Amino acid sequence: MSVDTNTLQQKISLFIKIMIPILITQVALYLMSFFDILMTGRYDTYHLAGVTIGTSFWAPVYTGLAGILMGLTPIIAQQIGAKNKSSVRPTVQQALYVSLTLSAIIFILIKWAVLPAIMNMPLDVQVKQVAADYLTGMSIGLVPLMAYTVLRSFFDALGATRVSMLIILISAPINIVLNYLLIFGNFGFPELGGAGAGYASGFTYWLVFFIAAFIAWSSRHFKEFSLFSGWPRVSFTRWKEILAVGVPIGLSIFVEISIFSVVTLLMSSYTAQVISAHQIALNFTSLLYMVPLSVSMGTTILVGQSIGGGRTKDARQFTYLGIGFAVLFSFLSIFILLMLREEIASMYTPDPAIITLAVHFFIYAAFFQLSDAVQAPIQGALRGYKDVTMTFLVGVFSFWIIGLPTGYILAAYTELGAYGYWVGLIAGLTVGAVILSFRLRFIQSMQTKKSLEL
Structure with a gap:
């Protein structure tokens, strides 16, 4: 929530309180990608090359389009600063509609542009197949990942950056365990190699979204916003505001x-x-x-x-x-x-x-x-x-x-x-x-x- 600060010491304290959880969240997200590469490298060199190729395509496409939803943070932050809380719910709900649209765009880009481009690259056939399977696995988590980006922007705009930190700290170890099971085929799970890292991430994104949605719905800090009630029709006026900042x-x-x-x-x-x-x-x-x-x-x-x-x-x-x-x-x-x-x-x-x-x-x-x-x-x-x-x-x-x-x-x-x-x-x-x-x-x-x- 917006906090008034009068002294420099109060501002420094508030800044650190906001920033440290963001830093922990970003490092944890970085480590999830790091372990994808590390564990795949332990499995097989060709699979590592495939995951590396897949990641090089996934990163700019996903982060560029997901970055559009980051425009939600300054929009909601200014609404909170102006004590205009009634505008927060419809803004978040319209952003969730936008996230579904962006998920569809990314899926189409991957299926009909990125995957054919990979298959036409002068690479070993196994490397190309692993890259394609890795991206397919990642794609099953597109909808929850984009929707979570909206909820994270909501939490962060309110200054509740510790919520995002908590969610990632819970999810990151689960992602590593899923990597262990799906890359190497341990405990009866299918041995998918590099593709397993993609499916592990895809499943983890669903978990991340459900945890975020549960917190937004049940926590007393966010209940007043009633994010999941009174769903409106698509409002292109609000889409325009979100996209004008986000694009x-x-x-x-x-x-x-x-x-x-x-x-x-x-x-x-x-x-x-x-x-x-x-x-x-x-x-x-x-x-x-x-x-x-x-x-x-x-x-x-x-x-x-x-x-x-x-x-x-x-x-x-x-x-x-x-x-x-x-x-x-x-x-x-x-x-x-x-x-x-x-x-x-x-x-x-x-x-x-x-x-x-x-x-x-x-x-x-x-x-x-x-x-x-x-x-x-x-x-x-x-x-x-x-x-x-x-x-x-x-x-x-x-x-x-x-x-x-x-x-x-x-x-x-x-x-x-x-x-x-x-x-x-x-x-x-x-x-x-x-x-x-x-x-x-x-x-x-x-x-x-x-x-x-x-």
Whole structure:
């Protein structure tokens, strides 16, 4: 629920209270994917390759479209901040209708676009079949996964981020157990190999949704919203509001995630050792990114509630708190990457050649941290203000017009080689952070002017 804070200490306390459960949730979600890869790798190399291919298609398609539903968080946060609770139920219900539509779109894309594309790839027949079966298994959980995304946005917008944390902490171990049963065929279950990881995730998504729905229906904290009663007809007016905020967010997420997939594909001309070292650096920095991402999501909630309540000064202070938290953590990340890079690389592989290459990639990854730490909370703040289109446009400009061409030129025409792609990404991310900083100041000044007029 929206909480008024008067002192800086109260704001810091509230920010941490909101952010820590989000961080735990994001790390747990990350670990679910990590164990899919780890356990499949223990089963068979071909099955690991199949799951890797399947994941590379699933991630941008799912996260881009599911990101549309993240637009619900600032919408509900502003409704709560404005004490307009009566609008929450119809907004959530219409978002659930939207989630069904998005589930159908993802299913169609997977069945009639992604699966044929995989079958036409120049890969081993077994690898292609595992990738297809893995995606089929994931698809059985599409409807509950998208519906859960709506309920999570509802919980988070109210500041009840511990609910999402509890659900994932319950579900993650169950997913690992299902992996154990369905990948390896233990205790009489069918031995599905890599496809088993997909079916395990699909079944887990149903469990996650049912737990979330039960909490939303039964908990005294959420009963007043009566989310599952008085279902209205489809309202395209509310769909328009949800999509106007959500579509740019989904596109922004797609732009950011797909750029790393494209860079990895462009690096396929290098040796397997270079590609492996690149993946190690990318994998570990993805884990570190969970902190600025969680700060960003917390910033969206608190800025949204503040703006809804007409507290523009609070919104500004929560924004700077978010940037401060992320920047402080970035210094720790830089220290870890520079001082422990050899030890980190050694956790992934015993191959000394790959370790040497990964150590060099980690140097560039360290430079990545500061720009990430500035950009992520600014994106979160702008979403809290419901200023989302500019974030998408800046993402396209910074990554695809600045970052990727710069990286390609440096990789192809300088001695940097594969490292050039990382320099390009750093350049793009830095440009994006600078532009979004100016955009944030403009939006804040507009909000201050608007509040003075009222």
